[in-house]
Amino acid sequence: MLNFPPEILGEIFNHYVHGRLKTHQMNEDEAQTSVRRITAYTDSQTHPTDLTPVCRLWRATAISIPRLWATIYVFKPKSEGNLKMFELWLERSAGLNGSCPLDLTIKEAMAPLSITPARELKLLEQILPLAISQLQRWRYISLELSRRSEPFLKQLYNNTTPPPILRGVKISLQNWSRHELRQLMGVLCSAPGLQSITFGRKFCTRFYTELLLDIVPWDRPTTLSFTLLTESMFLRILSASMDTLQDISVSDLTILSNVAVGGSTAVPCTTMRRLQSIYIGGFSEGDAGTIFDKLTLPALRELRLPNGFGDHTEISLQARGWESLSGLLKRSNCKLQIFEFGDDESPGSRFTEEWITKYLKFSPGFEHLTSLRVTSEIGQNSDSLQLLEALSEVCGDVPRPRLLPVLETLILDSVRSVVDVRRMVSDRIAAYGANGRSKLRRVSADLVGEDFAVDMDLTSQSHV
Template sequence: MIGPDLLNDLLHSPILEPLSLSYYPPTSHVPSDKVQTIHAVVTQRKSQLAALDDRIELLNHAMEELQVIQARLKEKRAIVQESLKYHEALASPARCLLPSELLGEIFLRCLPQTNYVTPSSNECPMVLTKVCRHWRVVALSTPRLWASLSISLLRANTTSGDEYKRWLEKARSVPLSLRVVHDMDLSDRKEPLSIQWLRPFLGQCSDLWWHGPPVQGLLDGSVQSLSRFQVTFHKASILVSIPSPMPRLRSAVLQSMTCDLHSLRSIDLPWHQLLELKIQFALVSSATFLQVISLCTQVQRVSVSSICVDPLPQTDLQPFPLIGTVNHSIHQLEVNVIRAGLGNLFEALTLPALEELVIRFCSPDMYPWPHKQFSAFVTRSKCPLKWVTIHRNKGVESHLTEYLKMLPGLKMVT
């Protein structure tokens, strides 16, 4: 092996200076008494060249050895660096030496308090992958962290949904909760909106909220895992069609703050299998509401807003009377009333299983409380009513004593 002394000798060994005969041109006549001197110079130069070649060869060999040594040192440094990171992670409070399964459960409780997570590099779950190597491994191996997502079709259109696909693929086979916001402007588009990248994930979805204009054939594929379906309409684009079987669908939410609901012609749902239903429109006709109640033979919780209980002689459902509507499954009913006529609705309803009733008046104290109709409704239904909450109508307060005698144990809030 080349030592430092030898390297120093290679770099600083002196070279004999030759005799200077440069004043003789190569073609000139050299005096005979100089020939011997010239031969001595030639011999010396050959010896010097041989010595320099030996040193160059030796130095080349030394450089090769140094390169090998450098490579080994770099390899050892990488091992030491990795060990440093590992032991720093062991000592880090972030790791806490918790089992991966328990750490994964803690991660789940760090998710945003929303049903649908909007991707952000500074929020859970993505931020968890940046803390340390161990956290990243645990986060990526916890599928439920990635099972919730809010999707913008406008954003997905620029990348063919690649960002969202990578996210949802981490969920593996876990049921998904998706909110899809249709924020694309289709007014200038010649071809229809393509959501082919999304369809495989819809088949894995148990909770779907479609927000925006409807898409033809959205639920034509396999959506048998869907248990909750919410749709928010824009403007007059009320269209819900579920041609595929949905044996697990139990909850539905239909809402639009800009549209009125006077008919079910554009809404096709498996009403008979629903256990929970919310209808939230700017206005819902009483006839349509009663029709829904008659179709939902298993529903237990119903919320309707804002119901218009005035007669509507020009609606499509004029032949449907506001009488004789019985539902044996409703346990909880919440009604937001926008106009007078609540008494007519009480006269039309019979709810033998009702336990909780919430009524909100949109205009406080503008309409009288329908005491006679409510009393008749309770008597006719023979329901085990336990809770009654009336908001923004003080007229009910004068009848509280009578209601408590009618229903012993009733808790009534006004």
């Protein structure tokens, strides 16, 4: 390795530090005791500081590559050593001309103020201004801060120049005042190239919703992510971003029928011309159909509903959700390619496989699917494997499967029979006969109640 050209050694170092194919994810208990409070990512097991003591060549090479140091995750700093390490990363990430883009995350301990050590607050008082001094380099900024950090950001508000290269923002603020929140979001949203905004767990409360509508330029970002939204807020944001938004994600969408944020006026139907991807982690407190009935999405390519249409006591609401979704796809005339659906909690979950199979069969909006993931149990009823059986059916007139003929990836999170999964795959392959080739490329299935899964890579005709 001592004979490698610096460019090759630099690429190896870059993969070492930033390669994200890691199996270990740091949990909260590990993170609390970890000595690595200045890292590249929350789960980092590899650090550029580990490269510098090896030899003079490695040290010189690592220090000369700003991108190794330009992704910084500050996790609940506790010592002066953390502060010194942060200063070191900032210095080495700047590059020769001091303009290397910086991706920065600062996460504060969210303990009650009465038990927060004065030392930790003192460290934040020094770390945040250091971060703000690099405002011109911010490409991505993530702040998870409590109200006690408000005074440490004053320097940011005095800046008259918008962050010139800022592209992404993630904000999770606990109990911040409206005035301070308005100032912070005003600075961040003034970035001319802002593309992505994420509102984290501590930030998304109804206290802030109307304030958000006034501050955020919804007609500029292409990607939005929320922890919690009400139905009316969701629809109003879509209406305000109909010409730009491409991707929206909501962990929990609260359906409060006939209630609009800021008044009682009903939100009009909206056509999203560029929206390609929707993720809704779960619906609550109402009818998911009230969302789908008000949208037209001609560019929709990806729809993920891992918890279905919500934890409802009325099975009729589950059925209405499917009807509304089918109507949305038909009205939009879109070519949906990726679909994820599941529902194991609601009283109607025993009908989930039946409904999925029915609408995949008879709704034209699903005919272009290339990827399907079902998180609910398949074969929940002892004599029912409706989805697998439907996927095995063959067209009578042409040599191809009847259901989802262009499907390439199938992921089943919970099945009772791996044998039936293998039989379905064999049937789909055989459906094309000698003159054709199956589109199916990958099938993955987890067996119910067992630490066992099947993962079939059909491009190489192998499986695990």
